[in-house]
Amino acid sequence: MTKCGYVSVVGRPNAGKSSLLNWLVGEKLAMVSHKANATRKRSNIIVMHEENQIIFVDTPGLHETEKLLNQFMLDEALKAMGDCDLILFLAPVTDKLTHYESFLEKNKKSVKHLLLLTKIDNVSNDEVLEKMNEYEKYSNKYEAIIPVSIKKATTHADILDEVTKHLPQHPYLFDPEIMTTETLRDIFKEFIRESIFENISDEIPYETDVLIEKVQEKDHIDVVKATIIVQKSTQKGMIIGKGATAIKRIGKDARHKIEKLTGKKCYLELFVSIRKGWTKNKKGLKELGYDVTL
Ligand SMILES: Nc1nc2c(ncn2[C@@H]2O[C@H](COP(=O)(O)OP(=O)(O)OP(=O)(O)O)[C@@H](O)[C@H]2O)c(=O)[nH]1
Ligand SMILES: [Mg+2]
Incomplete structure (x- = not known):
């Protein structure tokens, strides 16, 4: 057993x-x-x-x-x-x-x-x-x-x-070939969030989230469209950066991580969108998957 x-x-x-x-x-x-x-x-x-x-x-x-x-x-x-x-x-x-x-x-x-x-x-x-x-x-x-x-x-x-x-005797609960129950979308989201944490300073990453809009898996390339959510316009400016340098860096880092995992090329398109004060109210949080029940 x-x-x-x-x-x-x-x-x-x-x-x-x-x-x-x-x-x-x-x-x-x-x-x-x-x-x-x-x-x-x-x-x-x-x-x-x-x-x-x-x-x-x-x-x-x-x-x-x-x-x-x-x-x-x-x-x-x-x-x-x-x-x-x-x-x-x-x-x-x-x-x-x-x-x-x-x-x-x-x-x-x-x-x-x-x-x-x-x-x-x-x-x-x-x-x-x-x-x-x-x-x-x-x-x-x-x-x-x-x-x-x-x-x-x-x-x-x-x-x-x-x-x-310390584990109980039990048959496998998942296919032994899989390494996670997370979807590719979930993982790509985390890779983009990680790149924001790496490239943007101060509190901004904590008031930022990522929505994966589209993942199109083709034979040799994945096409990924994602939106970075911020809570005010100054943050949007910081994420984009002067001459779009910051967002390009975030995109490049995240793309490398995605490509390393999938072993394929990735075309990653990033957008930035403002949801005013989304971390400050339960409704805004719930819309992004953080259901605060307390
Ligand atoms: N020197 C050293 N650094 C480590 C080691 N393990 C993790 N780190 C570093 O510790 C930092 C935090 O690592 P994470 O794995 O994100 O920690 P975490 O507990 O998941 O953090 P949260 O998700 O914020 O709760 C990163 O900079 C890691 O590189 C280690 O064995 N040695
Ligand atoms: Mg952690």
């Missing part, structure tokens, strides 16, 4: 959740950014390990906020925590334990979890050991503590072996 189950990956914004999942699946599927609060919704990334199927759920970061969009994001993470077989809690190795303590409080159903110390390439081995000792006082709470770095040669096997131990 195979093992199969859902594993929610949680932690504070910027902890390295999406990066870890791209690394584990061996393909860039999820958006990553040096800016915090990049991921806005749950998404499934599926990894086969030996005869077993692990359905990882990428989530937005755990954080406190008054903003409506961020409340939606937090709710996504909490829902993922309450509805899985195992949680991976990611804590950058330099973090204080307060983030972990607040996670323990939020884990109302006491779902079993592994504690992953991330970004260990940033510190010495001694510092990693020191941090592991600090967490020792909570050793009755976690199933295992595993130090990881996606930048330094560490293997997937430690994490996947440990994860598999």
Whole structure:
């Protein structure tokens, strides 16, 4: 009998959740950014390990906020925590334990979890050991503590072996050939959002979203039409940039990511549209797929 189950990956914004999942699946599927609060919704990334199927759920970061969009994001993470077989809690190795303590409080159903110390390439081995000792006082709470770095040669096997131990015996829930339940549209959207996060500074990326208008898949080329949504006209100007330099850069970066994934050429056409104050009201958010029920 195979093992199969859902594993929610949680932690504070910027902890390295999406990066870890791209690394584990061996393909860039999820958006990553040096800016915090990049991921806005749950998404499934599926990894086969030996005869077993692990359905990882990428989530937005755990954080406190008054903003409506961020409340939606937090709710996504909490829902993922309450509805899985195992949680991976990611804590950058330099973090204080307060983030972990607040996670323990939020884990109302006491779902079993592994504690992953991330970004260990940033510190010495001694510092990693020191941090592991600090967490020792909570050793009755976690199933295992595993130090990881996606930048330094560490293997997937430690994490996947440990994860598999805690999954139920169950037939596969998805075709073992697929790596995600996200559609190409969803992934392209995230690639364009990532390019906005990379190329546009300040708060603007946080008040921006992307609508995929059309994806036409041909034999040798994909034609993609997308609209970048902003909430005021000054932001539209910033996204376009002087002589359209900014939007060209965003388009070029996103096109490269799409082409790398599909192995085909991509013709990407980008437009910019203003939806006044869309992040500030529930209706505007809902129209873009962020249904704030709180
Ligand atoms: N040095 C180092 N940096 C890492 C590692 N893993 C991730 N990062 C960096 O950490 C930053 C945040 O990574 P993400 O994967 O977007 O983090 P996240 O937890 O998904 O963040 P949110 O979606 O905002 O909650 C990026 O700049 C990554 O390149 C690592 O092992 N070592
Ligand atoms: Mg993320």
